[in-house]
Amino acid sequence: MFKGRPNPGRSLLLSFILLCLCFLILLYHHHAAGFDSQAIAIRPAGDTAGSRGIAEPPAKNPEEHPLHHPPPSVDIVAASLQTDNTAWFHRHLPLSWRKHIYTVDDSRASLTVPKNKGREAMVYLTHIVNNYDSLAETTIFFHAARFAWHNDDPDYDAVPTLRRLRLEHVRREGYVNLRCVWVIGCPEEIHPHLDAEEARRLDSEAGSTDEEKPPTTTKAIYKTAFQELLQGVPVPDVVAVSCCSQFAVTREAIRRRPREDYVRFRDWLLSTPLTDDLSGRVMEFAWHIIFGKESVHCPSTKDCYCNLWGLCGDDMTCTDGACEGRYTLPGLANLPDHWPLLGWAGENRNFTGPLD
Numbered sequence: 001m002f003k004g005r006p007n008p009g010r011s012l013l014l015s016f017i018l019l020c021l022c023f024l025i026l027l028y029h030h031h032a033a034g035f036d037s038q039a040i041a042i043r044p045a046g047d048t049a050g051s052r053g054i055a056e057p058p059a060k061n062p063e064e065h066p067l068h069h070p071p072p073s074v075d076i077v078a079a080s081l082q083t084d085n086t087a088w089f090h091r092h093l094p095l096s097w098r099k100h101i102y103t104v105d106d107s108r109a110s111l112t113v114p115k116n117k118g119r120e121a122m123v124y125l126t127h128i129v130n131n132y133d134s135l136a137e138t139t140i141f142f143h144a145a146r147f148a149w150h151n152d153d154p155d156y157d158a159v160p161t162l163r164r165l166r167l168e169h170v171r172r173e174g175y176v177n178l179r180c181v182w183v184i185g186c187p188e189e190i191h192p193h194l195d196a197e198e199a200r201r202l203d204s205e206a207g208s209t210d211e212e213k214p215p216t217t218t219k220a221i222y223k224t225a226f227q228e229l230l231q232g233v234p235v236p237d238v239v240a241v242s243c244c245s246q247f248a249v250t251r252e253a254i255r256r257r258p259r260e261d262y263v264r265f266r267d268w269l270l271s272t273p274l275t276d277d278l279s280g281r282v283m284e285f286a287w288h289i290i291f292g293k294e295s296v297h298c299p300s301t302k303d304c305y306c307n308l309w310g311l312c313g314d315d316m317t318c319t320d321g322a323c324e325g326r327y328t329l330p331g332l333a334n335l336p337d338h339w340p341l342l343g344w345a346g347e348n349r350n351f352t353g354p355l356d
């Protein structure tokens with residue numbers, strides 16, 4: 001019907017599509033370039049190499065040339081509730097990171113869990129079980145809240161702890177905890193054998209038996225839980241890792257165990273009679289062991305800040321477990337309403353980071 005005759009409507013449409021395509025390509029390049037220059041700009045500012053007078057060695061590994069090779073793939077897995085604001089994952093983290101935001105209390109969410117049990121551990125295990133064969137080179141496991149009392153940052157802000165993360169350090173280590181400061185969790189949080197004995201002693205003094213009173217502390221139940229989870233692995237004398245279940249792991253470290261192990265850990269979580277805070281905390285103090293670290297995993301805070309985030313200057317005054325000005329354990333778990341702009345006493349904090 002239209003044979004041989006140019007159709008002005010159709011060629012207009014064609015031009016329009018072409019124009020759109022060009023625009024999309026331009027937009028894509030603009031974004032990619034924007035991220036590269038940000039990544040480069042972040043490094044020298046306030047960074048160690050400069051303050052120690054040591055220039056960064058040129059990257060030997062061709063993989064580390066962002067202009068010539070795609071960056072290593074990163075997945076970030078977040079455990080959220082319907083009420084959490086998770087927009088910051090998309091706004092403030094690299095576009096190239098794949099975001100997997102699980103909503104634990106919405107069975108119709110595109111990413112969710114078989115059962116809302118065991119806190120963030122159920123999300124992390126579900127992600128591994130479902131994606132075991134298609135894991136990114138690095139997976140970051142994280143909570144939904146951007147500002148949280150346990151984030152190792154002067155503003156308790158997750159954004160710098162993620163944006164500054166040195167992926168090459170994660171690659172070297174296999175597993176890194178995304179928190180350096182020792183307060184809560186290090187240097188010796190749980191003594192599984194002694195703590196179990198102590199709990200039994202207290203119970204018998206109180207004249208109760210295991211059946212009568214539900215357990216109330218992680219210390220008391222850790223030994224039994226560890227034996228159920230990691231059958232055949234000797235229960236360590238001491239377990240320690242800085243708190244709060246946020247960490248990055250390489251594909252290789254995850255795959256050092258077969259998928260079935262993660263299915264079994266999740267089955268344990270699904271079936272345990274322990275309350276969520278206890279089962280979640282058992283996992284919190286088991287991840288580093290699961291991913292191949294010693295049961296006591298407390299690198300010196302100074303080394304940790306340097307390796308993890310490039311905060312290495314001589315101006316960092318540190319003890320084994322803390323560096324001045326980096327992290328203060330707050331008195332309350334809930335940050336004030338207008339944090340980070342206003343502080344505990346309503347004072348202006350002069351926050352300069354990006355806001356949502």
Ligand SMILES: *[C@@H]1O[C@H](CO)[C@@H](O)[C@H](O)[C@H]1NC(C)=O
Nearest residue numbers: 341342343347348349350351
């Ligand atoms: C914020 O800036 C003001 C004005 O420069 C200053 O007086 C105040 O001490 C600063 N507050 C903090 C918490 O640094």
